[in-house]
Amino acid sequence: MSSSSIQQKQRYNFIVHVWKSSINPLLHNYFITIILSMAAFLGFISIIWKFQSFNPFQNPNFPPFQNPNFTPIPWISAEFGPNYTSNLLTKWSSNQCNNSTTVDIKIPSLDNQNPNQIELSTGHIHEFVFQTLDDSGEPNPNCSSGDYFETDLSGQKWKSHPPVKDLGNGNYSFALQVHPDFAGDYNFTIILLFRNYDGLKIFPKRFAFDKLLRSISIKFRKSESPIPMKKLQHCKKSDYSKDIWSGRWTRHGRNDSCPIGDDGRFRCLELDFRCLRPWCRGPLGRLESDGWAYSAHCSFKLFTSDEAWDAVAGRWIFWWGDSNHCDTIRNMFDFIFDVPGLVVPRRFDANVTNWRNSSQVVRFTSIFNGHPNETGHWQGLNSMYNADYLELLKGYFTGDVIPDAVIMNSGLHDGIYWPNIRRFAGAAEYTAAFWAGVIEDVENRGLRRPEIIYRTTIATGGHARRLPFNPNKMEAFNGVMLDKFRKYGLVGKIVDDFDITYPWHYDNRGSDGIHYGRAPAKRRWIDGKIGHYYFVDVMLGHVLLNALASG
The missing domain is CATH 2.60.40.10 (Immunoglobulins)
Structure with a gap:
């Protein structure tokens, strides 16, 4: 040790000796207590500072510390529940x-x-x-x-x-x-x-x-809570198991001087106007919604034409449900696949080719379930008691090649036919058993079972809110159908069109009451205005493509 270090240590010992000998011992203990208390307090503050539950010295110019151990605030959620x-x-x-x-x-x-x-x-x-x-x-x-x-x-x-x-x-x-x-x-x-x-x-x-x-x-x-909300992720396969969605429509662009075109369409934003993540991804302008997009507990991709064709090329998609399916199929080809002018009757079966790439072909088959006769109405699941109708459905699943995916729905026509909820529940049970038998036969022949997507029935709008297919009844029918289909192991994925349509169901701007996808037209609509909104059903088309592409 150097001589200078020895001298410093001696001075320190001398100062301590003088301090101890010159003050009252009680005062000495008092100072020691203060020093120890301050040390404990500062240690406590440092711990609290770390976890950000209290920080009286926080600089407001800096964002709060995000503790990775916090559980993020979840999104609102609802469910039908068991039984x-x-x-x-x-x-x-x-x-x-x-x-x-x-x-x-x-x-x-x-x-x-x-x-x-x-x-x-x-x-x-x-x-x-x-x-x-x-x-x-x-x-x-x-x-x-x-x-x-x-x-x-x-x-x-x-x-x-x-x-x-x-x-x-x-x-x-x-x-x-x-x-x-x-x-x-x-x-x-x-x-x-x-x-x-x-x-x-x-x-x-x-x-x-x-x-x-x-x-x-x-x-x-805007909340100042240091606890963040759960991040909105792009929908994956497991996200489609949720039976009730509690989503929202958010707006990411606007054009207040958007005229209706001669073809009845509202091209308010540029086609390549991009959606703001995480609420959606892709060209929001193609939705023709003047900036609105739907998201749920997860968010959806808005497809370009090329991306949509890549998602379905070489596949066979089978549709079974009401006439809203006809509108959705037509709108998907018009607005998403860029194949305009397709006529989709209640019974439809066609191979459609991408005119930009002839190697890309998709088969769409749609069978109306509102009546066993394609020109009839208001039978719904009572169609399932018609033997010829059942044979028609089975025929698409008895060959060596069967549909890759089945998109199902029922409800609107049932609302008029069935006298009460108990009778409808019986028909739903019978229907679920029929489809379970069809799938079992497919598997017994060594074929891969088709993926089943259940699309819930819309929230009927405007004047239709009081009618036999009112939202109260359709919500209940959705719950019954999902309950019965789950019982028979049929539901692979769920797309909740009831939630998608609900924010727009108070008037007839976006529907004629029972259809949200009627083709655009520059003529007087049911609410007295020229033209109508059709983007709610186009959004459904994108959501269905997300489900089909999710694996």
């Missing part, structure tokens, strides 16, 4: 209101606030419970279940259908959620469309209540 059919039948058959029906609601956590000052944070799921009230203004003790509420949350760049849950005791709940990217002013509405399962009646129009109960202005402020 959906039996649970529905039990509630439907046992609920008696004794002439006491709902006329209003009470939302305690919202009704007591200043309507001009309601604010919620983005990202988080905000759940609210509300009570049903009878005509006396009191909670309705005689009706425990069965009211059907339509909910809508809309902003300039966001449209969604907040899910409503029937709690079975006269109370209901709904949940609201807005992504931080879309903070701003919103309007939330609740409409009581039907009461006491009246929407499930065969002729429900005279029972429709259809009253706006709440229209609430809500400001969603």
